[in-house]
Amino acid sequence: MTHSDETVQMDQCWTNARLATMTGDGLGLIDDGVVAAKDGRIVYAGPAAGAPSGASRTTDCEGRLITPGLIDCHTHLVHAGSRANEWAMRLDGASYEEIARGGGGIVSTMRATRAASEAELVETALPRLDALIAEGVTTIEIKSGYGLDTANELKMLRAARALAAERRIRVEPTFLGAHALPPEYQGDSDAYIDLVVGEMIPTAAPLASAVDAFCEGIGFSPVQCERVFAAAEAHGLAVKLHAEQLSALHGSALAARHGALSADHLEHATDDDVRAMAAAGTVAVLLPGAYYFMRETKLPPVEAMRRHGARIAIATDCNPGTSPTTSLLLMLNMSATLFGLTVAEALRAVTVNAAAALGLSAEVGTLEAGKACDLAIWNAEGPAELVYRIGFNPLHQRIKDGQ
Numbered sequence: 001m002t003h004s005d006e007t008v009q010m011d012q013c014w015t016n017a018r019l020a021t022m023t024g025d026g027l028g029l030i031d032d033g034v035v036a037a038k039d040g041r042i043v044y045a046g047p048a049a050g051a052p053s054g055a056s057r058t059t060d061c062e063g064r065l066i067t068p069g070l071i072d073c074h075t076h077l078v079h080a081g082s083r084a085n086e087w088a089m090r091l092d093g094a095s096y097e098e099i100a101r102g103g104g105g106i107v108s109t110m111r112a113t114r115a116a117s118e119a120e121l122v123e124t125a126l127p128r129l130d131a132l133i134a135e136g137v138t139t140i141e142i143k144s145g146y147g148l149d150t151a152n153e154l155k156m157l158r159a160a161r162a163l164a165a166e167r168r169i170r171v172e173p174t175f176l177g178a179h180a181l182p183p184e185y186q187g188d189s190d191a192y193i194d195l196v197v198g199e200m201i202p203t204a205a206p207l208a209s210a211v212d213a214f215c216e217g218i219g220f221s222p223v224q225c226e227r228v229f230a231a232a233e234a235h236g237l238a239v240k241l242h243a244e245q246l247s248a249l250h251g252s253a254l255a256a257r258h259g260a261l262s263a264d265h266l267e268h269a270t271d272d273d274v275r276a277m278a279a280a281g282t283v284a285v286l287l288p289g290a291y292y293f294m295r296e297t298k299l300p301p302v303e304a305m306r307r308h309g310a311r312i313a314i315a316t317d318c319n320p321g322t323s324p325t326t327s328l329l330l331m332l333n334m335s336a337t338l339f340g341l342t343v344a345e346a347l348r349a350v351t352v353n354a355a356a357a358l359g360l361s362a363e364v365g366t367l368e369a370g371k372a373c374d375l376a377i378w379n380a381e382g383p384a385e386l387v388y389r390i391g392f393n394p395l396h397q398r399i400k401d402g403q
């Protein structure tokens, strides 16, 4: 066929679908919907009645639900070793702190990660990545932070990037050198931050999209995190922060002052922290897997987030110590059961708001013309089913960049 200037050009489309476009304030539901794409980008997502015609490839979705491909905006997917033995010790009565003092904890994962080659890091991360892909995840953030020296932090970032060549997935690598103090700097955390800002960030900058830090009593102080932010900004990198997980140091307000993409965890965030985040557009990333696995009882201030209009995202925090999960669908359920998110809030938290937490709002996270054609097609009649099940995966098909 020929195309006039007004004709939407497309090469494929998905018809007979229920769309949750995630546009507007809610789910953006369209009952009889069509998604059309050209060269891997969405050119139309809307009612069948207004849909363009003439695609060379049409898929009848038989009434299934289409959402944007899911986005896991906070993971430590690349790491070596397992901490199942530490979990067993905790079940026998040992505390997380006792285990850390005995050489376990983050440092045990650091040792295993330092000992692994880049290829081994890729190989061990792939089954975890595949589990997320099987649930319709099309974009993932992956942090460094278990190397804790320049060479090993770079190795982790290269492994994260290499995963994008192994599978059809978008990977956003984040530099998290300020995750924990390596044993060789014990007692001198300022000297380690000197290394992070003076050597690691300058060399890691070409490999990372953002810089993160762990702002906590057992991590780094707000003053140290601010030094990390300044170095990130000097290298043109976005910032984000692990904040208010175990105590209220107001790292989330600090992150907001620096225009951070997100502040993550937030169980101990105060009303003022949340107000600052909302005003700055800093996304509140909630991590129900860590809350659950650590048997945390302090709930993140979801009501304040609603009241101030802070955008909420949720993620797996996939890591061997505090959130050994590779199920974003389970996080959807947990965000509802544990934190009280609604179906619309939960689904926006793994699509449009997760995209914002990665600075990718123009690229992914909604079904609308101009975005990448990343789709999750579900054997589900309605969006509630994605939040309702515990440990069941209703994915029918996953489409990344139109394929």
Ligand code: DI6
Pocket (backbone or CB within 6 Å): 105, 106, 109, 179, 214, 242, 245, 290, 319, 320, 321, 322
């Ligand atoms: N917060 C966490 O929960 C993880 N990192 C962080 O900054 C813990 C990571 C680990 O125990 O390996």
Ligand code: FE
Pocket (backbone or CB within 6 Å): 074, 075, 076, 242, 317, 319
């Ligand atoms: Fe984390």
